[in-house]
Amino acid sequence: MGAPKQKWTPEEEAALKAGVLKHGTGKWRTILSDPQFSSVLKSRSNVDLKDKWRNISVTALWGSRKKAKLALRKTLPAPPKQDHTNNTTSLSIVPLANGQERTNPTSPGGSGAGSLQTHASKRSITSLDRIILEAITNLKEPRGSDRTSIFMYIEENFKTPPNMKRNVAVRLKHLSSNGPLVKIKHKYRFSTNFTSVG
């Protein structure tokens, strides 16, 4: 039993990401020796960096899937008024019907690529905003989520038009200046993150 468990702080994680950007993956000892990161990561070993990077990669790839589970679970809690603490904006929302996002093979009627009626073309702006908020909520990143994560979440969970990223970027700007989102800038972060406020 070494240390009970040393959770990675957002600072450390940011430093690791920045380190990988600078030196590349697999250069754990190099990152650790870089004075730019050594102070933040002083309590980590090269192996720790490797493990953490693996974990980050895995969760990034996976991205959504857990959303499906969350959605399923949200449908059960009956007590409607349950609004504990400061759940900022929309409490969980189910974007796609549970069953539907499954590959939904055997789509009767055959090919019709159009069978996926969930085209964003049908969504209004406010709907996009809602999706953004949902993404941030479900991504559950303690420090908020950056654009890329938000994009990926939406891509994985919705049928998106080619200009989705641009639209999302626009809405993010709007939501963080007039709306319920907040930008988070961090010393070692290369990108701005967004989180929701109450």
Place this chain on the structure above:
Amino acid sequence: MGAPKQKWTPEEEAALKAGVLKHGTGKWRTILSDPQFSSVLKSRSNVDLKDKWRNISVTALWGSRKKAKLALRKTLPAPPKQDHTNNTTSLSIVPLANGQERTNPTSPGGSGAGSLQTHASKRSITSLDRIILEAITNLKEPRGSDRTSIFMYIEENFKTPPNMKRNVAVRLKHLSSNGPLVKIKHKYRFSTNFTSVG
């Protein structure tokens, strides 16, 4: 669709306790592989062992500190926020190195895993020390544990001789003056607590 909840039998629980005595906590796979216990625990996974041990410990903790905990919660409605960075207790250290803590393989002949023949009369001092450290570790009390909690933990988890308390008290004194334990005096506490240090 999960398993129909397999309740732990007294035999399994006894085997688990004996396994922890022999190999220490956190050695779940080792315990499971030990032919002395594997037959009894063959339907359990290492994770099951870990979970069961946790339940046992929690029960012991509640048995000993229930009132204090409740009192604390009433007084401090706000739960402690995350305290990463320098977790005081987290750096807890391996009191006895994994490798050497291995008790002498001369496990008392009792073959049946179900028998807890672990009467302290046969235990060496170091073994008692290990149990004390284990108690403190598993009690997980953020400010260390006092004598009474330690006594109760041991009583609930091990077969003990009548003079256990005295022996434990003696060992606590020793461990905190020459060993890996530290006494903690708290402003509003009546008794001295003990915790382990690196």
Place this chain on the structure above:
DNA sequence: CGGTAGGGATAGGGTTCT
């Protein structure tokens, strides 16, 4: 030996069932 990649085990937080 020092370092990295992978596989596997453990620790803790959550969830489900009773």
Place this chain on the structure above:
DNA sequence: TAGAACCCTATCCCTACC
């Protein structure tokens, strides 16, 4: 509501291979 059993996965450990 609580307790026991079980699940999820971040973190940590071990080993093979340079």
